[in-house]
Amino acid sequence: MLRGATAVFRRELAGYFSTPVAYVFIVIFLILAGVFTFQIGGLYERGQADLQPFFAFHPWLYLFLVPALAMRLWAEEHKSGTIELLMTLPLSRAGAIMGKFMAAWAFAGAALALTFPVWVTVNVLGSPDNGAILAGYVGSFLMAGAVLALGSCASAGTKSQVIAFIITAVLVLGFLLAGFSPVVDFFRGWAPPSVVDAIASFSFLTRFEGMSKGVIDARDVAFFATLMGVCLAMNAIILEAKRA
Amino acid sequence: MPETLVRLDALTKRYGSSRTAGILAVDHISFEVAPGEVLGFLGPNGAGKSTTMKMVTGYLPPTSGTAHVCGLDVTRDPIGVKERVGYLPEGSPLYAEMTPLQFLRFVADVRGLKGAAAKAAIDSAVARTHLEGVLHQTIDTLSKGFKRRVGLAQAIVHTPRVLILDEPTDGLDPNQKHEVRQLIRAMAREGGEAGKAIILSTHILEEVEAVCTRAVIIAKGRIVADERPAALMARSRYHNAVSLALCPPAGTMIFDELRKIPGVREVEDHGTDQTKDGVQVRCTVIPKKGSLIAPEISHLIKARSWQVDTMRVESGRLDDVFRDLTTDKA
Ligand SMILES: Nc1ncnc2c1ncn2[C@@H]1O[C@H](COP(=O)(O)OP(=O)(O)OP(=O)(O)O)[C@@H](O)[C@H]1O
Ligand SMILES: [Mg+2]
Numbered sequence: 001m002l003r004g005a006t007a008v009f010r011r012e013l014a015g016y017f018s019t020p021v022a023y024v025f026i027v028i029f030l031i032l033a034g035v036f037t038f039q040i041g042g043l044y045e046r047g048q049a050d051l052q053p054f055f056a057f058h059p060w061l062y063l064f065l066v067p068a069l070a071m072r073l074w075a076e077e078h079k080s081g082t083i084e085l086l087m088t089l090p091l092s093r094a095g096a097i098m099g100k101f102m103a104a105w106a107f108a109g110a111a112l113a114l115t116f117p118v119w120v121t122v123n124v125l126g127s128p129d130n131g132a133i134l135a136g137y138v139g140s141f142l143m144a145g146a147v148l149a150l151g152s153c154a155s156a157g158t159k160s161q162v163i164a165f166i167i168t169a170v171l172v173l174g175f176l177l178a179g180f181s182p183v184v185d186f187f188r189g190w191a192p193p194s195v196v197d198a199i200a201s202f203s204f205l206t207r208f209e210g211m212s213k214g215v216i217d218a219r220d221v222a223f224f225a226t227l228m229g230v231c232l233a234m235n236a237i238i239l240e241a242k243r244a
Numbered sequence: 245m246p247e248t249l250v251r252l253d254a255l256t257k258r259y260g261s262s263r264t265a266g267i268l269a270v271d272h273i274s275f276e277v278a279p280g281e282v283l284g285f286l287g288p289n290g291a292g293k294s295t296t297m298k299m300v301t302g303y304l305p306p307t308s309g310t311a312h313v314c315g316l317d318v319t320r321d322p323i324g325v326k327e328r329v330g331y332l333p334e335g336s337p338l339y340a341e342m343t344p345l346q347f348l349r350f351v352a353d354v355r356g357l358k359g360a361a362a363k364a365a366i367d368s369a370v371a372r373t374h375l376e377g378v379l380h381q382t383i384d385t386l387s388k389g390f391k392r393r394v395g396l397a398q399a400i401v402h403t404p405r406v407l408i409l410d411e412p413t414d415g416l417d418p419n420q421k422h423e424v425r426q427l428i429r430a431m432a433r434e435g436g437e438a439g440k441a442i443i444l445s446t447h448i449l450e451e452v453e454a455v456c457t458r459a460v461i462i463a464k465g466r467i468v469a470d471e472r473p474a475a476l477m478a479r480s481r482y483h484n485a486v487s488l489a490l491c492p493p494a495g496t497m498i499f500d501e502l503r504k505i506p507g508v509r510e511v512e513d514h515g516t517d518q519t520k521d522g523v524q525v526r527c528t529v530i531p532k533k534g535s536l537i538a539p540e541i542s543h544l545i546k547a548r549s550w551q552v553d554t555m556r557v558e559s560g561r562l563d564d565v566f567r568d569l570t571t572d573k574a
Contacts, residue, residue: 004354006353007350007354010350010353011339011350011353014346015342018341018342019341080339080340081335082338082339084303084333084337085331085337087302087303088301088302088303088326088329088331088333089326089351089354090326090327090354090355091354243303243305
């Protein structure tokens, strides 16, 4: 089923680390995470030993940064024609898709892991609930996976990395705004409550909020997992349709 | 009956939706390729060569018909076919940011070669394509000739029984072309009955004479000829024609004399040149179909004591045959 996934995974992951783009990405990610957490979020000033301000900005950080990790995945294969090379190697389409997706997700995970100084800081300053922090990290990682799956899917449909980036960012924005209070209030003004709830249930913000506070709800995990599954299945359909 | 390695059964491809009729790029193409054969796949631009190859290698699904490689049906077991085929896509796309070594390791990895077996396979492919000097240089920075060799190395790393090469020498300089042809010839000779089947597409007709044991010409998605290159040449009006450069005494009507020889169809005048021996006349004497006129011509020349600078019997011109076969087809 997933034949060729590990070989593709290895190639893609090595690809991330062989370009300066990856290091630039990590540096920007860490700087922004730091600025948001300490400056804007006021981690020190709150006088509370947790990572609330740190996680609160992740959805917005992912809106611009994570799509950049996924845009290359398939668009570059279409553009350079290597898709023909890849797809005439003895691997399954699902294997290629998973290999690429997992490499991007692993890279995002590595970037996330490199924020550990923030965690060290709160542990030095006080005694936080490390279980809750772990839940936040899990939630953030899941959300990154969902964004990457959306991005991989968008990337499969175009030769242009820029277009893939824009489509992904717009989709992610949609998923964020679905739970943003001004938007929710706007819908509440005229739409029936069931519709409002349905829209809000697709929100990365509300899904992530619980986890960032330390509550891992199986429904939230299932939401992100389902979204990833659907996107990657769509990814396969788009590749098949583009073939001819 | 010798085993066949590749078999195309009424392979057909229509691009575009069925509602809008689309472009019929490949129209019921069937042929078989046996071990040891090097099949030259010829046709004008847009004839459907690349499309055919993409279907045989499992990249594109056929609209109808199918292809078998080593007995496996590409529409039923595409991965099995891909395992057994080495493929150089048109233009030789490569992962530009990798080095040849990283790239070949990736291909070996996907093809299930591990450890020492992978190393041996890569070393052998590298040696055959003379890539030793550039193994650690980014593919992006390699010359076209080296890029093409990386593409070839990738296609042979698993020592496939079937090689499908889409314009392997396109865009290379004459030396590189020669190298690639030598490599193809060398691979074709290996193994005898258990040897490889090689299909290569090209626009260069001399390449067909140089490396192919058989030529299939297609036009508008259909086969218009399938024979040995020599047989193809025999179709040429220049087959067994005689090209002459001679200096007859002034006033001789040599064209009239040549035309009188039985078996001569016509004489092509290539003009005259002033040389130190007088006026040199150049022409090509074209025989009627199936006639051998060289002996009569040399007889005539001897009898008249004309001074001959060159006399050459032509084997035929493939580009001529190619043009005849691939144009004005209704
Ligand atoms: N993806 C595609 N979508 C629509 N039409 C296509 C596609 N690819 C090829 N064609 C058309 O199919 C026909 C055959 O193309 P193909 O590339 O197979 O020809 P070819 O013999 O390889 O030509 P060349 O010598 O130029 O490489 C052409 O008319 C081409 O325009
Ligand atoms: Mg072509």
